[in-house]
């Protein structure tokens with residue numbers, strides 16, 4: 136079967152006509168397969184949703200029990216038949232529960248990676264390479280200039296700052312799903328065992344990660360009693376980036392503004408956001424991870440969903456691998 140008839144881009148997302156399903160649709164559909172819980176990939180309002188148990192749990196936490204009409208759990212590595220199409224989910228290493236989705240029919244296998252990364256993350260399973268005819272990849276950091284440093288070095292920068300400025304609150308902006316828990320887990324691995332304070336928007340997801348056996352240590356709410364402002368002096372407080380614009384952030388004593396994101400590699404972005412201490416911690420592949428993964432899998436063809444598609448497509452062509460951009464819209468990885 137020709138890959139472009141098995142799976143093709145539509146305004147609602149990648150569509151498999153033979154199976155009657157969409158992958159990570161950006162509008163409500165009858166049947167959705169969802170790679171992971173980030174809001175631009177996992178939306179409420181579909182009729183049937185097939186995803187890993189963790190992704191379904193995360194959707195329930197974010198949208199409530201009525202996020203879809205019927206939810207079906209995909210067990211990693213197991214095949215599910217949808218009409219004449221066989222689908223299977225495989226770890227993507229992006230956030231807890233994140234999966235690549237392999238779609239197979241008539242002897243052709245396409246793997247949709249969703250968002251993924253290759254480096255170790257203590258909060259989720261590692262990416263598993265799956266042999267395929269077509270590998271569909273994102274390209275959020277798809278330019279040769281993107282090399283993300285070792286995350287342990289980035290955590291060390293935060294620990295150094297805590298020692299240098301023991302009177303200042305270290306206010307870390309990190310996305311509520313995945314990044315926040317990874318930063319906390321990395322701090323714990325680095326030996327930081329003080330309480331870590333979190334914004335209310337992170338509570339449910341941190342609780343969920345803990346219930347899944349990911350030890351985040353002593354986590355406390357960053358509820359602020361203005362009379363007791365000094366209790367946050369020298370503490371690590373983690374909140375979603377959006378909280379930094381509101382009053383919440385301004386109430387901490389002389390805060391050090393920190394942001395954990397792959398984009399912190401771009402100095403201009405850190406400057407624009409008023410970030411004093413940029414931490415380059417990404418849940419996406421950098422350029423060597425993207426090209427290394429394609430080299431390792433050795434697919435016949437590469438399709439690029441979103442991000443900096445052109446450079447990656449060009450790289451593939453230079454390696455003798457057919458490649459094309461899909462120009463999918465509706466996915467926003469600006470914060471990650």
Ligand SMILES: [Zn+2]
Nearest residue numbers: 171173229250
């Ligand atoms: Zn994502």
